[in-house]
Amino acid sequence: MNELVWVLIVDDEPMLRQTLEDILKKRGFAPVSAGTGRQALEELVRREFSVVLLDLRLDDMSGMAVLSRIRERWPDTQCILLTGHASQDSAIEAVNLGAYSYVMKPCDMEQLLLTIRRAAEKWQMAGSLRRSEASYRRLHDSMTDAFVVVDMEGRLLEWNKVFSSMLGYMDEELRQLSYMDLTPVEWRDMEKRMVEEQIIPHGYSEVYEKQYRRKDGSILPVELRTYLLRESNGQPSGMWAIVRDISQRKKDEGEKSRLEEQLIQAQKLESIGRLAGGVAHDFNNLLTVILGYGELVMQDMHKEHPSYESLRLICQAGLRARDLTRQLLAFSRKQLLEMQVVDINMVVKGFEKLICRVIGEDIDLQLVLPAQPLPVKADTSQLEQVLMNLAVNARDAMPEGGTLTIETSLVDLDEQYAAQKPGVIPGRYIQIAVSDTGCGMDHETAGLIFEPFFTTKAKDKGTGLGLATSYGIIKQHNGNIWAYSEPGRGTIFKIHLPLARESLSKGKSVTAEPTDLHGNETILLVEDDLQMRKLTQIILKRQGYTVLVAENGQDALTLLDNFKGPVHLVLTDVVMPGMSGKELSDRICERIPDVKVLFMSGYSGNVIAHRGVIGDGVNFIPKPFPAQALAIKVRKVLEEDAL
Ligand SMILES: Nc1ncnc2c1ncn2[C@@H]1O[C@H](COP(=O)(O)OP(=O)(O)OP(=O)(O)O)[C@@H](O)[C@H]1O
Numbered sequence: 218m219n220e221l222v223w224v225l226i227v228d229d230e231p232m233l234r235q236t237l238e239d240i241l242k243k244r245g246f247a248p249v250s251a252g253t254g255r256q257a258l259e260e261l262v263r264r265e266f267s268v269v270l271l272d273l274r275l276d277d278m279s280g281m282a283v284l285s286r287i288r289e290r291w292p293d294t295q296c297i298l299l300t301g302h303a304s305q306d307s308a309i310e311a312v313n314l315g316a317y318s319y320v321m322k323p324c325d326m327e328q329l330l331l332t333i334r335r336a337a338e339k340w341q342m343a344g345s346l347r348r349s350e351a352s353y354r355r356l357h358d359s360m361t362d363a364f365v366v367v368d369m370e371g372r373l374l375e376w377n378k379v380f381s382s383m384l385g386y387m388d389e390e391l392r393q394l395s396y397m398d399l400t401p402v403e404w405r406d407m408e409k410r411m412v413e414e415q416i417i418p419h420g421y422s423e424v425y426e427k428q429y430r431r432k433d434g435s436i437l438p439v440e441l442r443t444y445l446l447r448e449s450n451g452q453p454s455g456m457w458a459i460v461r462d463i464s465q466r467k468k469d470e471g472e473k474s475r476l477e478e479q480l481i482q483a484q485k486l487e488s489i490g491r492l493a494g495g496v497a498h499d500f501n502n503l504l505t506v507i508l509g510y511g512e513l514v515m516q517d518m519h520k521e522h523p524s525y526e527s528l529r530l531i532c533q534a535g536l537r538a539r540d541l542t543r544q545l546l547a548f549s550r551k552q553l554l555e556m557q558v559v560d561i562n563m564v565v566k567g568f569e570k571l572i573c574r575v576i577g578e579d580i581d582l583q584l585v586l587p588a589q590p591l592p593v594k595a596d597t598s599q600l601e602q603v604l605m606n607l608a609v610n611a612r613d614a615m616p617e618g619g620t621l622t623i624e625t626s627l628v629d630l631d632e633q634y635a636a637q638k639p640g641v642i643p644g645r646y647i648q649i650a651v652s653d654t655g656c657g658m659d660h661e662t663a664g665l666i667f668e669p670f671f672t673t674k675a676k677d678k679g680t681g682l683g684l685a686t687s688y689g690i691i692k693q694h695n696g697n698i699w700a701y702s703e704p705g706r707g708t709i710f711k712i713h714l715p716l717a718r719e720s721l722s723k724g725k726s727v728t729a730e731p732t733d734l735h736g737n738e739t740i741l742l743v744e745d746d747l748q749m750r751k752l753t754q755i756i757l758k759r760q761g762y763t764v765l766v767a768e769n770g771q772d773a774l775t776l777l778d779n780f781k782g783p784v785h786l787v788l789t790d791v792v793m794p795g796m797s798g799k800e801l802s803d804r805i806c807e808r809i810p811d812v813k814v815l816f817m818s819g820y821s822g823n824v825i826a827h828r829g830v831i832g833d834g835v836n837f838i839p840k841p842f843p844a845q846a847l848a849i850k851v852r853k854v855l856e857e858d859a860l
């Protein structure tokens with residue numbers, strides 16, 4: 218033995234003590250002597266002894282009393298009783314009470330030494346066992362993961378605190394339960410397969426996920442790995458598992474996939490938008506030509522003409538196509554917006570009557586508008602379009618009647634909110650909430666509603682463009698629109714538009730509708746598309762105007778230089794190769810300060826919108842336009858200052 222073995226000799230006979238001490242020292246032990254029971258206990262407190270040689274007869278207390286104290290306080294310490302023949306019975310009793318052994322006096326020294334050595338070995342084993350048990354305990358209790366041991370029948374044998382608190386059970390309650398009681402039915406087969414296919418054949422399982430049912434009935438998602446326990450003969454005796462609570466991770470994953478879903482949806486709408494926008498833009502130009510010439514021919518034709526009706530139908534179909542194209546343009550955010558700072562409450566109030574008429578008498582309209590104005594920079598007619606689309610949808614969702622509520626408010630969208638919604642920039646927003654008490658929709662439908670042509674309505678009832686258009690309009694206003702709905706529980710649409718920092722616009726002075734659409738002013742027409750140019754020229758000439766025509770900005774400037782008479786109006790396309798319509802108008806205004814400018818455009822590229830061409834007080838007419846609309850607009854612009 219390399220470690221010192223401390224032996225306490227307890228005997229009231231000094232001679233014997235001395236002799237034993239000497240012999241033990243010689244044999245490499247570390248002996249300490251005590252003459253009384255009290256002394257012995259004092260020594261035991263001072264240091265840990267492996268072995269105590271204890272005389273049963275002591276002066277101050279009985280050896281049995283000392284033994285029981287030692288058993289109680291120092292259970293690893295081994296006691297060897299020294300006894301004479303007369304007290305052999307008590308010695309045997311003492312062994313029954315936990316003494317290691319007894320040796321008869323007078324002692325056979327070799328036998329005594331052997332007994333001491335064996336006792337010391339036992340002490341050492343007990344000690345190391347206790348130490349490893351203690352460190353196992355510490356490990357067990359300090360584990361942040363849960364730990365559980367079951368037998369092959371699934372009875373719970375052992376677990377740590379994490380396991381019981383994770384499941385919300387007291388230890389006594391867990392003892393009455395089996396592993397299957399903790400496992401929801403739908404997971405039992407999977408886990409049984411895990412045991413049969415992995416744990417028993419390989420000794421352990423891969424890391425797998427499952428759920429437990431907590432005491433309160435709630436579900437706990439966990440991740441675990443299970444190991445097999447075997448008897449010494451190799452028979453499986455049970456299993457143990459390390460279990461990790463993954464509810465937070467699951468929550469994060471759910472959040473992430475929700476965000477991803479939203480992002481994918483936004484990207485999908487974006488790309489459909491680009492496609493639709495591209496097609497719609499070309500259609501727009503074609504339709505302008507079709508409708509323009511159609512209208513011109515109709516004007517020249519007698520109503521009795523055999524082809525008149527056919528022509529009218531062609532134009533009617535063209536108008537319908539134009540409406541669809543407009544909606545697609547709105548969806549793809551290619552509309553030219555007429556931005557003004559407006560109070561959203563005024564927009565809603567101003568539109569109340571029309572909404573009432575659309576939704577009918579069975580539906581109650583509630584407006585909840587705060588007293589303070591809520592300014593946003595917006596194109597009023599476009600916002601009205603959105604409100605109308607939402608109101609019509611709400612009406613369709615409430616065939617038996619119900620309530621449509623439009624509520625406006627000021628909201629702060631903080632970082633936390635923005636983190637949950639892709640594309641949202643934190644800040645102050647105006648919220649418009651449009652809710653109905655209608656049929657609602659399921660999650661899958663709600664995921665598709667902003668896509669163009671998605672409709673659940675009968676063929677002639679809906680085209681599926683209402684919400685797509687609204688989405689595009691709101692996005693073009695740098696806002697967001699969300700739908701929240703559940704089947705049978707109604708639907709709420711929330712729109713967020715950035716709060717305008719500018720003060721409310723005074724609004725354009727309303728120009729009276731001109732009655733006479735003819736004029737004799739001179740108009741400079743700049744348009745790069747040949748057919749559009751020709752058509753526009755014809756329309757203007759018919760109204761009596763003198764029309765100067767240019768194909769691009771440079772030509773227009775040259776033409777102006779050479780033209781001697783006055784020019785009253787410049788009618789120019791916005792997007793043209795070379796010089797843009799905006800640049801051209803700036804250059805012309807330098808030369809002729811009081812010239813009027815009217816822009817025409819099929820769409821606004823972002824560049825134009827961002828450069829602020831379309832702001833307060835800018836005149837424009839969206840392409841395609843009916844001849845009549847152009848005539849009216851031109852007249853209005855020319856007469857504006859005359860008021
Ligand atoms: N308030 C609502 N309640 C229940 N479902 C709705 C609501 N609003 C929209 N939806 C669903 O979303 C779909 C798409 O709406 P959207 O306005 O884009 O097209 P639509 O109303 O079907 O046709 P369109 O508006 O072009 O006439 C609807 O067909 C309907 O299924």
Ligand SMILES: [Mg+2]
Pocket residue numbers: 606609610679682683684
């Ligand atoms: Mg609709």
